């Protein structure tokens with residue numbers, strides 16, 4: 090076998106495809122560094138998101154490709170840079186993702202909070218905007234009730250910081266209940282302020298918790314900025330699915346890309362046995378029908394409800410639990426979808 094060189098390792102890496110983007114790591118510009126010392130090789134691969142769902146597979150493929158050319162010791166290091174579209178939706182913000190549901194109570198806010206924190210735990214810079222003007226729940230989920238937002242010297246609202254993410258909720262601006270009377274133009278103005286007059290800083294992902302249904306906030310958002318996409322949260326019951334399909338149609342009407350479906354309260358798990366309380370497979374079928382990704386199913390669990398009520402979401406309070414793992418998996422799948430869709434649909438920076 091010939092002497093190992095950086096050029097040979099690079100050639101070998103040309104045979105490794107990103108499993109989601111179906112292109113090799115070298116053409117994708119993901120190989121940041123190669124160091125060769127005799128038969129020892131160290132490589133650094135820059136992923137398209139720190140929450141990459143296929144990191145282990147990529148590592149295995151890289152090891153096998155470099156092993157084939159004679160390396161005896163292989164180190165694979167990962168970095169990540171979230172790819173941004175050429176025109177950012179807002180200065181400093183790479184992706185805006187709206188979390189929607191057709192009806193209330195399916196756990197949209199719970200999912201949004203846990204997803205946002207999961208992405209931050211993986212190393213991404215994340216903001217969460219509670220745009221559920223009529224029934225904001227993020228202040229309770231994050232235990233920030235009673236805290237008031239500060240304004241900086243440029244008169245921009247400064248998000249609260251909790252569990253590694255930046256958080257803006259109407260609940261930290263006006264007393265509870267007061268927003269209920271807001272109508273069209275004021276609502277539009279508020280959403281605009283939330284997007285444009287907040288010191289968000291640099292973010293990989295801004296997650297937006299939408300109000301349930303298909304109303305004014307959704308419309309305002311699509312008029313005010315370019316979303317990378319929307320995620321639909323549903324439960325397995327038929328009726329929730331029919332509502333969810335309406336939310337899906339709404340995204341289509343305002344030309345927002347659909348990133349996928351998350352099914353919440355999918356099953357109850359006890360002693361390793363799963364009971365599908367509300368039926369099985371609805372969310373997955375819906376994703377198939379709409380030709381979008383099924384991002385994951387979240388079990389119904391006391392810890393999820395308690396975490397939301399106590400201001401310590403389950404992903405923080407019980408990170409090793411199966412339900413936290415389910416949120417983490419859904420967050421990785423979402424990040425993966427964003428990488429794929431950015432790559433396929435948008436001109437890259």
Ligand SMILES: Nc1ncnc2c1ncn2[C@@H]1O[C@H](COP(=O)(O)OP(=O)(O)OP(=O)(O)O)[C@@H](O)[C@H]1O
Pocket residue numbers: 190192193194195196197198199200221224226300301353354387388389390391393394395397398
């Ligand atoms: N997987 C789950 N397991 C147990 N409880 C859950 C789960 N998901 C959500 N819940 C609970 O269900 C209730 C409703 O959740 P949440 O407020 O997130 O719903 P929502 O769809 O955002 O509702 P709305 O839009 O009406 O505010 C909360 O008490 C929450 O803790």
